Amino acid sequence: MQTIAHWLDGKPFAGSSTATAPVTNPATGVVTGQVALASAADVRTVVEAAAAAFPAWRDASLAKRTQVLFRFRELLNERKEELAAIITSEHGKVLADAMGEVSRGLEIVEFACGIPHLLKGGYTENASTKVDIFSVRQALGPVAIISPFNFPAMVPMWFFPVAIAAGNTVVLKPSEKDPSSSLWMAELWQEAGLPAGVFNVVQGDKVAVDELLENPAIKAISFVGSTPIAKYVYVNGTAHGKRVQALGGAKNHMVVLPDADLDLAADAAVNAGFGSAGERCMAVSALVAVGSIADDLVARIAERAKTIRTGDGTRGTDMGPLVTEAHRDKVAAYIAAGESAGATVVLDGRTVKADGADDGFWLGPTILDHVGTEMSVYTDEIFGPVLSVVRVESYDEALALINANPYGNGTALFTNDGGAARRFHNEVEVGMVGINVPIPVPMAYYSFGGWKNSLFGDSHAHGTDGVHFFTRTKAVTTRWLDPSHGGLNLGFPQNH
Ligand code: NAD
Numbered sequence: 001m002q003t004i005a006h007w008l009d010g011k012p013f014a015g016s017s018t019a020t021a022p023v024t025n026p027a028t029g030v031v032t033g034q035v036a037l038a039s040a041a042d043v044r045t046v047v048e049a050a051a052a053a054f055p056a057w058r059d060a061s062l063a064k065r066t067q068v069l070f071r072f073r074e075l076l077n078e079r080k081e082e083l084a085a086i087i088t089s090e091h092g093k094v095l096a097d098a099m100g101e102v103s104r105g106l107e108i109v110e111f112a113c114g115i116p117h118l119l120k121g122g123y124t125e126n127a128s129t130k131v132d133i134f135s136v137r138q139a140l141g142p143v144a145i146i147s148p149f150n151f152p153a154m155v156p157m158w159f160f161p162v163a164i165a166a167g168n169t170v171v172l173k174p175s176e177k178d179p180s181s182s183l184w185m186a187e188l189w190q191e192a193g194l195p196a197g198v199f200n201v202v203q204g205d206k207v208a209v210d211e212l213l214e215n216p217a218i219k220a221i222s223f224v225g226s227t228p229i230a231k232y233v234y235v236n237g238t239a240h241g242k243r244v245q246a247l248g249g250a251k252n253h254m255v256v257l258p259d260a261d262l263d264l265a266a267d268a269a270v271n272a273g274f275g276s277a278g279e280r281c282m283a284v285s286a287l288v289a290v291g292s293i294a295d296d297l298v299a300r301i302a303e304r305a306k307t308i309r310t311g312d313g314t315r316g317t318d319m320g321p322l323v324t325e326a327h328r329d330k331v332a333a334y335i336a337a338g339e340s341a342g343a344t345v346v347l348d349g350r351t352v353k354a355d356g357a358d359d360g361f362w363l364g365p366t367i368l369d370h371v372g373t374e375m376s377v378y379t380d381e382i383f384g385p386v387l388s389v390v391r392v393e394s395y396d397e398a399l400a401l402i403n404a405n406p407y408g409n410g411t412a413l414f415t416n417d418g419g420a421a422r423r424f425h426n427e428v429e430v431g432m433v434g435i436n437v438p439i440p441v442p443m444a445y446y447s448f449g450g451w452k453n454s455l456f457g458d459s460h461a462h463g464t465d466g467v468h469f470f471t472r473t474k475a476v477t478t479r480w481l482d483p484s485h486g487g488l489n490l491g492f493p494q495n496h
Helices: 040-059 062-078 080-091 095-112 154-165 180-192 206-214 227-239 262-278 291-305 325-340 395-404 418-427 463-469
Strands: 002-004 006-008 011-013 020-025 030-036 123-128 131-139 142-146 169-173 199-201 220-224 243-247 252-256 284-290 344-347 366-369 386-392 410-414 432-435 471-479
Touching: 006 040, 006 180, 011 040, 020 080, 040 131, 040 142, 040 169, 040 199, 040 206, 062 080, 062 095, 062 154, 062 180, 080 095, 080 180, 095 154, 142 154, 142 206, 154 169, 154 180, 154 220, 154 463, 169 206, 180 199, 206 227, 220 227, 227 243, 252 262, 252 395, 262 284, 262 291, 262 386, 262 410, 284 291, 284 395, 291 344, 291 366, 291 386, 325 344, 325 366, 325 386, 386 395, 395 418, 410 418, 418 432, 463 471
Parallel strands: 002 030, 142 169, 142 220, 169 199, 220 243, 252 284, 252 410, 284 386, 366 386, 410 432
Antiparallel strands: 006 011, 006 199, 020 030, 123 131, 131 471, 344 366
């Protein structure tokens, strides 16, 4: 059985720890490999390599750095099917969706190719007499990226293209559930000409994360995962003097107003609720139907959801399995809890006939109607193909529901009323908002991130926030002597 190792100084690294975790193909239930779980000493070895590579990479010219990025972009674009196949084999999402994931990651690489422009500072001539000031953005040093299982390629690519382009070195700690994409990307960097030690991978669990949080050589941490772990990483990383951006969980509401195009809304609810089996932080999990349209809307959604083919993602199906058996069982238990709390099961994914192996971790699309806000299917992030319909009487009630929620990642409003749309994007306390767009993931040149319990820290991912997160500014004040200079003055510097 293959062992999925770490990546150090441009080659695989076995590490000294003998601890491992199984890696499974969710569509077959077969264990396909075992991933190494780093000890703290293994992490230290990898961090040392990243620290050693930093001075030369920081000082590499922007021309050299961008050449490597452009090569990485070309290689990734040419070979993205390979990466998508790896994602499907360990995560379970269907191949077309895995290709979508890689394409969205590619967009961040393309954004980072423009780093010379993004790093430009300011210059002020004659701030004081014959005194000029300029500002520069400089790299931080070795930075760590800790990523979740649900986007094993795209989420790391939210961060590492910008971090590397800006002159930092990187230690990526992927999810132990689907670790192979990280090594494939590491090899691609190598092929693109990135110097050894600039991009490293450490496989592992809490032990590895804790060492990254405490290791003084690591200057910044970009974390993505569930809210409790995001909070833990933020609190402990900042306590160790690091810059931390920790993106957490979500409960995304899609509000449908009575004047909306109900067919468009029904299509969107199905795509955003069941794409990637609901294992997206931007998935719609609460559908808020406003007023008298609820019966009609639920019927249209159910009609569409029934046509979804659940099965092995390599067979051209629409929706794959859940990531692990334990996660599938947990999501199924939420459905049971919703049912016994009084929700109406309009479509029951527990009885799905999947196009795939008997031992795959299957759960079909599920729709629960008349969900109450006290039910666990509503209060908790389920992270599965379960759409909970909450019925309200007014726009104000819908808005209050969203703003009272502890999460604030994404939300969407479906309407044909421009005034209502404007009120919504102005009033809603959520970081990413869609108007007739169900999954409003911003483009690479904007920044991705939620509010409230969906993000701890000040910076969102990529875009301007990403460039700022991975650099620190320096303001330089200069005066070149000329014959007019002279004299002592012990007062605080003032401008003349
Ligand atoms: P997770 O929190 O279980 O794991 C995330 C990372 O933390 C992994 O690398 C994991 O190894 C590590 N980890 C797990 N337990 C840990 C512990 N006790 N101490 C330290 N590190 C630990 O999340 P997941 O199940 O892999 O991913 C799904 C979650 O990620 C969902 O909550 C989803 O909403 C969230 N997510 C959020 C975003 C976003 O942008 N806000 C994007 C993707 C996923």
